[in-house]
Amino acid sequence: MPRKTVIIGGGAAGLGSAGGVKAADPGADVVVYTENEDVAYSPCGIPYVHGGEIPDFERLFLAGKQAYVDAGIDVHYETTVTAIDTAAHTVTVSGEGVVRYDQLIIATGWNYADPGVPGGDLGGLYFVKNIRRAMEWDKVISETKSAVVVEAGPLGIEMVTALAHRGVETHLIDPNPYALAMMADPDIMAPVEDSWRELGVHLHFNTTLEAFVGDDKGQVRAVRTSGGEIPADLVVISTHKTPNNALAEAAGIKVGSTGGLIVDERMKTSAPDVWAAGDAVEIPHGLTRTPLQGLTGSHAYAQGKTAGVNAGGGERAYRAVYVPWGTPAGKWVIGGASFGEATATALGIPYVLGVAEGISRARYYPGVQKVKVKLLAEPGTLRLIGAQMVGGGEGIKERADFLAQAIRFGMTLHDLSTMENVYSPAIGALNEPIVVAATNGVAEAARKKG
Amino acid sequence: MATSPGFFGWLRSNSEHYLLIAAHQKLAKAQGTPAPRAPRGVKEIFWLKVFAPTYGVLPWPLRSRIMRAMPGSHRKTWAPPPRPQGPAV
Numbered sequence: 001m002p003r004k005t006v007i008i009g010g011g012a013a014g015l016g017s018a019g020g021v022k023a024a025d026p027g028a029d030v031v032v033y034t035e036n037e038d039v040a041y042s043p044c045g046i047p048y049v050h051g052g053e054i055p056d057f058e059r060l061f062l063a064g065k066q067a068y069v070d071a072g073i074d075v076h077y078e079t080t081v082t083a084i085d086t087a088a089h090t091v092t093v094s095g096e097g098v099v100r101y102d103q104l105i106i107a108t109g110w111n112y113a114d115p116g117v118p119g120g121d122l123g124g125l126y127f128v129k130n131i132r133r134a135m136e137w138d139k140v141i142s143e144t145k146s147a148v149v150v151e152a153g154p155l156g157i158e159m160v161t162a163l164a165h166r167g168v169e170t171h172l173i174d175p176n177p178y179a180l181a182m183m184a185d186p187d188i189m190a191p192v193e194d195s196w197r198e199l200g201v202h203l204h205f206n207t208t209l210e211a212f213v214g215d216d217k218g219q220v221r222a223v224r225t226s227g228g229e230i231p232a233d234l235v236v237i238s239t240h241k242t243p244n245n246a247l248a249e250a251a252g253i254k255v256g257s258t259g260g261l262i263v264d265e266r267m268k269t270s271a272p273d274v275w276a277a278g279d280a281v282e283i284p285h286g287l288t289r290t291p292l293q294g295l296t297g298s299h300a301y302a303q304g305k306t307a308g309v310n311a312g313g314g315e316r317a318y319r320a321v322y323v324p325w326g327t328p329a330g331k332w333v334i335g336g337a338s339f340g341e342a343t344a345t346a347l348g349i350p351y352v353l354g355v356a357e358g359i360s361r362a363r364y365y366p367g368v369q370k371v372k373v374k375l376l377a378e379p380g381t382l383r384l385i386g387a388q389m390v391g392g393g394e395g396i397k398e399r400a401d402f403l404a405q406a407i408r409f410g411m412t413l414h415d416l417s418t419m420e421n422v423y424s425p426a427i428g429a430l431n432e433p434i435v436v437a438a439t440n441g442v443a444e445a446a447r448k449k450g
Numbered sequence: 451m452a453t454s455p456g457f458f459g460w461l462r463s464n465s466e467h468y469l470l471i472a473a474h475q476k477l478a479k480a481q482g483t484p485a486p487r488a489p490r491g492v493k494e495i496f497w498l499k500v501f502a503p504t505y506g507v508l509p510w511p512l513r514s515r516i517m518r519a520m521p522g523s524h525r526k527t528w529a530p531p532p533r534p535q536g537p538a539v
Contacts, residue, residue, distance in 0.1 A: 176471075176474065176486065177474055177478070177483075177484035177485055177486045177487075178474075178483070178484050181470070181474060182470060185477070186474070186477060186478075186481070186483035186484060187481070187483065190483075205484060206484075206486060206487040254521070255456075255459075256458075256520075256521055256522030256523055257458040257459050257461070257462035257520045257521060257522050258459070258462060258522070259459055260523070262521065262522060262523050262525075262526065263523050263526065264523070264526035264527045264528065265526070265527055265528045265529060266527075281523065282522055282523045283523055284522075284523055284524035284528055286531055288514065288517070289518060289524045289528075290517045290518070290522075290524060291522040291523045291524050317529060319528070319529060320528050320529075320531070341473075341477060342470065342473045342474060342477060343470070343473070345473035345476055345477060346466075346469040346470045346472065346473035347469070347513075348469075348505065348506055348508075348510060348513060349510065350510075408531060408532065409531075409532055409534055410531070410533075410534065
């Protein structure tokens with residue numbers, strides 16, 4: 001009799017794990033429960049449809065429902081799992097009753113943190129996540145004159161740009177002194193903020209949300225903040241991601257200090273035959289080993305694959321993370337890996353800094369773009385511990401991926417300052433900005449030592 | 451639905467939040483970048499004026515040991531970081 005794997009969640013982690021189970025055990029019964037109407041779409045693409053860079057939402061669908069039927073993956077849409085019994089190896093499913101499993105994979109994802117202010121039940125508050133709702137909200141945006149984006153997290157900064165591109169009077173409020181302050185450095189974000197101002201965006205930093213103010217029809221009409229009231233027809237909530245693991249916690253599965261489920265490198269939880277992946281779990285950082293929660297879709301998918309292969313009887317290990325990241329913001333693209341100055345300073349980790357401003361291709365070649373690279377290294381050894389970048393777009397993602405690997409393998413500023421680089425006028429400059437930043441970092445370390 | 455954070459969740463969430471604000475303040479002083487607003491109320495004053503400076507004077511190995519002693523995925527089995535190997539050919 002085939003083994004039955006139940007997967008809770010139809011996002012990147014859930015579907016990655018479904019594929020992982022099938023890869024390890026093609027004969028396995030795989031059932032996915034999702035509360036949504038769809039699976040296999042890219043929620044990360046939603047802001048770019050709102051902004052007009054992508055012409056329609058249909059393009060965000062990666063595969064049709066039939067593809068999963070053909071792959072032998074039984075997806076139950078708009079279906080809620082209400083309880084897990086790890087001792088009995090069962091889940092309770094709305095409308096289906098008690099369902100037995102041999103292996104369970106929890107991929108329940110995340111929710112926005114509750115803003116925790118009055119007026120949270122008003123109409124006009126948009127939590128960007130579900131593609132069907134996004135299609136409806138897109139029509140609302142067309143009618144919107146003034147919008148407030150609450151908090152400058154990764155999704156918030158994408159929505160600020162999107163709304164500005166749509167010609168909406170856009171206000172960003174954030175309790176921090178600059179945008180994306182929980183992960184990026186202020187000098188990296190400064191050009192982004194300037195470009196938002198050029199687009200007409202009103203930035204309200206060091207500003208705390210106090211309430212959503214409604215009209216007599218129950219629709220939001222303003223946002224009250226520590227800096228005064230801002231009129232708004234639409235409010236985009238971009239508070240931080242919190243793990244959606246109440247179901248798992250109620251079943252007694254252990255949770256770490258981040259609120260994410262505790263897993264090992266095989267994505268195994270504390271319960272027998274139960275795996276977990278994606279935003280519901282926490283993963284150790286490769287350098288400090290302190291756990292992190294709320295990474296990217298690519299992390300979720302890879303974790304899902306790992307959980308699925310292991311649940312299917314195979315053998316695969318996930319690794320501690322160095323977190324390459326990047327995103328368009330305003331007219332710039334920002335990115336990095338591991339620590340920046342703000343996060344290293346917060347943890348009290350000493351560093352030597354190497355900074356350079358370079359270009360993405362030959363200076364005479366059309367489309368050349370500025371690239372700023374900052375490298376952080378451990379004093380003494382000059383081993384790389386982090387990087388942040390801002391540029392016109394070209395190569396930021398590839399540099400972030402490369403630098404995460406450089407950190408992982410213990411490369412030093414000496415290694416990077418003698419790195420070879422591609423030179424071809426249309427795609428790469430003579431001086432690679434990483435090499436120049438590393439060289440400057442070596443010089444800075446020598447200056448401090450001497 | 452969010453879960454209850456427990457003591458370690460409470461400690462992690464607050465220390466992460468306020469240590470980052472203290473870092474923004476340090477960077478603002480050193481580099482002239484935008485500074486956070488001044489702390490208000492007993493809670494903010496405690497975390498920013500008592501906790502953050504105390505954390506700051508502890509040596510990194512001790513801080514790291516305390517963080518690693520907290521419950522979490524880091525205390526399960528994870529492969530050590532990879533080491534560079536010799537030439538492939």
